[in-house]
Amino acid sequence: MPRVLFVSPGYPSEMPAFVRALVEVGAEVFGLGDAPAGGLPPAVRHALADYLQVRSLWDEEAVAEEVAGWLAGRRVDRVECLWEPGMLLAARLREVLEVPGLSVERTIPLRNKEAMKRVLDRAGIRTPRHAAARGEAEIRAAAERIGGALIVKPIAGAGSADTHRVEGRADLDRVVAAVRHLDEVSVEEFVDGEEFTFDTVSIGGEPAYFNVAWYRPRPLVARTEEWISPQVVALRHPAQPVLAGGVEMGRRVLTALGFESGFTHMEWYLKADGEVVFGEIGGRPPGAHQVDQMNFACDFDVFRGWAEAVCFGRFSAAVRRSFNVANIYKRAQGEGTIRRIDGLAAFRRRHGEAVVWENLLPVGSRRRNWKRTLVSDGFVVVRHPDLAATLAMADEFASEVHLYAA
Numbered sequence: 001m002p003r004v005l006f007v008s009p010g011y012p013s014e015m016p017a018f019v020r021a022l023v024e025v026g027a028e029v030f031g032l033g034d035a036p037a038g039g040l041p042p043a044v045r046h047a048l049a050d051y052l053q054v055r056s057l058w059d060e061e062a063v064a065e066e067v068a069g070w071l072a073g074r075r076v077d078r079v080e081c082l083w084e085p086g087m088l089l090a091a092r093l094r095e096v097l098e099v100p101g102l103s104v105e106r107t108i109p110l111r112n113k114e115a116m117k118r119v120l121d122r123a124g125i126r127t128p129r130h131a132a133a134r135g136e137a138e139i140r141a142a143a144e145r146i147g148g149a150l151i152v153k154p155i156a157g158a159g160s161a162d163t164h165r166v167e168g169r170a171d172l173d174r175v176v177a178a179v180r181h182l183d184e185v186s187v188e189e190f191v192d193g194e195e196f197t198f199d200t201v202s203i204g205g206e207p208a209y210f211n212v213a214w215y216r217p218r219p220l221v222a223r224t225e226e227w228i229s230p231q232v233v234a235l236r237h238p239a240q241p242v243l244a245g246g247v248e249m250g251r252r253v254l255t256a257l258g259f260e261s262g263f264t265h266m267e268w269y270l271k272a273d274g275e276v277v278f279g280e281i282g283g284r285p286p287g288a289h290q291v292d293q294m295n296f297a298c299d300f301d302v303f304r305g306w307a308e309a310v311c312f313g314r315f316s317a318a319v320r321r322s323f324n325v326a327n328i329y330k331r332a333q334g335e336g337t338i339r340r341i342d343g344l345a346a347f348r349r350r351h352g353e354a355v356v357w358e359n360l361l362p363v364g365s366r367r368r369n370w371k372r373t374l375v376s377d378g379f380v381v382v383r384h385p386d387l388a389a390t391l392a393m394a395d396e397f398a399s400e401v402h403l404y405a406a
């Protein structure tokens with residue numbers, strides 16, 4: 001029975017599904033986290049064979065020592081972490097416990113956007129022109145060198161936080177001031193285009209399953225304008241010619257990074273002239289229930305597929321892509337508590353068959369912070385074999401269903 005050490009089994013909210021899947025494929029799961037065992041979701045608590053609570057997950061050496069003492073010679077076959085901030089700790093634990101999987105050296109480029117692009121540049125992959133910059137003078141020098149419209153963002157950002165588009169010289173003053181609190185930033189050529197994902201469950205660096213999703217609109221726009229209902233659409237036909245360049249790039253990126261087994265989540269840009277440009281990649285699944293979305297697209301269990309891949313090096317589920325699937329995330333209008341939801345009953349009447357998950361915050365709940373979570377005040381998931389029909393429904397939900405808070 002494979003024994004898996006799982007970092008942060010209770011958070012983020014998708015982790016319990018991965019723990020459940022490991023147990024289902026026959027693994028014994030040891031949890032490691034900073035939450036008290038009593039605070040874990042009950043399903044996780046019961047699934048774990050044992051759990052170690054540490055004071056902080058960020059003191060890697062102290063955690064490694066404590067874990068070694070706790071395991072007391074019990075052999076571990078895998079160390080898994082699907083939560084971005086914990087990936088370096090997981091890599092360090094692999095090294096200390098002599099467990100196969102991504103090393104610290106291989107994990108750094110997955111966490112540091114400049115290191116990532118340097119590795120990919122060496123492999124001849126088209127990244128945005130870029131430079132790392134510390135402080136105002138370096139940002140200005142990088143901007144001068146790269147030229148044109150720019151993006152300035154954190155070296156290890158998430159959720160588009162502190163990500164700024166720079167339009168011209170005067171705008172650079174504003175952005176320089178806005179990122180003053182960051183030690184180091186990445187300055188990039190602004191790439192205009194559509195934005196897609198390339199997500200995989202890989203085995204030994206080879207995708208055993210992959211998914212392409214389309215962001216509508218681009219995340220930076222969606223994260224800037226509150227009135228937008230962002231959509232992520234898993235595409236039923238990822239082998240179609242317009243996507244081929246992104247998929248091919250995705251495979252080359254995995255090879256260049258020396259990725260091994262597990263989930264990956266890459267983002268890439270498709271320019272109007274057809275050019276494909278790398279965006280970023282994480283050695284983890286996408287968030288915001290985009291893994292559930294994959295399940296709705298293929299009517300399978302990709303959580304379990306992942307568990308099988310990391311425990312046994314196989315992915316046995318048949319991949320039958322029957323649907324395009326759209327997740328549409330909602331932001332309420334007004335602040336405070338959700339008071340009313342308009343248009344939902346009519347939407348259900350029209351498209352009830354296509355709605356596979358309705359997960360809006362109910363009336364009476366406090367609004368979530370839409371800047372901090374793409375899930376915002378909830379979402380619905382709709383699916384249809386035809387892409388145009390899927391997009392029409394998604395747009396209709398976006399424009400005709402409204403949540404009001406006060």
Ligand SMILES: Nc1ncnc2c1ncn2[C@@H]1O[C@H](COP(=O)(O)OP(=O)(O)OP(=O)(O)O)[C@@H](O)[C@H]1O
Binds near residue numbers: 153189220
């Ligand atoms: N060079 C670029 N050109 C155009 N847009 C960019 C560029 N870099 C970032 N963006 C925009 O900003 C968004 C966030 O950037 P990026 O994906 O690098 O950071 P992140 O904060 O890690 O994202 P996530 O929301 O996936 O956690 C991108 O999805 C894209 O819309």
Ligand SMILES: [Mg+2]
Binds near residue numbers: 160219267
């Ligand atoms: Mg991103």
